[in-house]
Amino acid sequence: MAEEKIEETEEEALDEKEESSAEEAPVEEAEESEEATEEDSDEDDEIDNDAEEDAGEGSLEDLEGIGPATAKKLMDGGYSTIKSVATAAIGDITEAAEISEAKAKKVITLAKEKCNMGFESADRLLIKRQDIGKLTTGSETFDTLLAGGMETQAITECYGEWGSGKSQVAMQLAVTVQLPVDKGGLDGEALFIDTENTFRPERIVQMAKGMGLDPDEALKKIHVARAYTSDDQMLMTEKAAEMVRDSNVRIVIVDSLTSLFRSEYVGRGTLAARQQKLNRHLSTLHKLADLNNCVVYVTNQVMSKPDMFFGDPTKPIGGHILGHSATFRIYLRKSKAGKRIARLVDSPNLPDGEAVFKVTENGLED
Template sequence: MEEPSLKDLTGVGERTLKRLERAGIRSPRQLALMTASELASIADIGESHALAITEAARRELEGALRIGVMKAREHYEALLKQRKLTTGCSNLDSILDGGLEPAAITEFVGSFGSGKTQLMHQLCVTVQLPEGRGGLAGKALYLDTERGFSPKRLIHIASRFGLDEGVLDNVFSVNVVNSDHQVALLDEVERLVRSEGVRLVVVDSLTSLFRREYPGRDILAERQQRLNRY
């Protein structure tokens, strides 16, 4: 079922719609995951109004987001229907109970040179595989904060999976210049997911720009707040 638009929500008139769009909010899904105080702050609306809007968004999407009341069996059956994305490595898939979960955040942590960026490139290839081979028949978006993205590496990996350099046409990449740019790109991410069939978003890496721009302990709290919002 198609998700409702912002203007379909109770409490969202033309004036409020313009405020939400100026704040970078394009969908009820974004609202459903925000607190009323956060929405009031970024959209410059009253907190009671913000609360009404976020609650309306959650009511509309409680099935899609699985935030309504449901039996454990219903939850379990919904999980069984989800198609996971293979990493292209059977041992890693086994550790992840079949691969990467959809509509979820998976974080890979390791020391420098441990293969994290290599794995991110491999995922950009495996997401293009048909569902019968563990893929999602979709495209990828690579947000590169460390200048590690390599089209040549994608082509090399693709050959291992029987694909050619056509994989490059299904991967979008962005050189992220600073943490402000990284946060601002969230709006572009949603557009690509909706319009271009992007099924995987890679951020490599999530924290490097924030660590670089907020180095001191005296601004650690500010850095964490920005990361949490991202």
């Protein structure tokens, strides 16, 4: 009897041990499943982000109501991606696709839904801004003024008197953009819209040598177009979007932005028409910078105000339209011994300040 009781006690102990292990097992399995769920959710987030990018670059025929014929008209009009349609105005889509305003509005709404465009939290926006690149000017002090260089997804305007170095900075940026990222470049090509006949390939050769680049290769990576009218300038900017997408263009330069507008629209009577046209041109440049993550650098002329008795009488052309539209505004002026002074006049996130640099045969130097 004693032996039977001992066996029963051992069996009960084994049963209790099995029950306790069975109770612990689901907990471990639950923990593993929670970890797996977290990993899956992280993967889902990555997939969602990739899906957003793919949706922005998807085919136009993926949109409801867009057939092959309408898609072709949109592409001929410069709208080759869903994101480009989502950021377009209703009138532009109506004109390009030859459809009614109601249908154009519906198409734009569907495109925005496809790209997940709308309100988003500021922390996600901060993460997206980590993709923004910085392009060196060749001068460390100038780069420090701009917190590392000229920003992508932004319009940087330089204005100043003749000989202040605006075009020199433009040609320097066309060279430095070709540098690898670890040397302050963007490892890309440049698109240069010349409205004042200031571009000189000989100067590019000098700057390329100064930066340690092959001059012949540097010239091949700079695409130059000469604009003779403001309409020609605007058309080139609109067509530039196709070139930026098809090639590795990382900077678009307009030198100068306002000279043709200034020569064609003379007198106060034409001021309203000029400003409306300039505003549309700037809107195109903003889209170009934002959608393609590239730098947009524009130069601007100035005017003198002789009725000013105190302060600097030099004022930029373009009025409030250009003043509000430029993301970064830099005032260049000449100084002694061949030096130039760059003053940051306006920025959404950087303090005002000045930087001193020289324009030498090799380009911009401290």
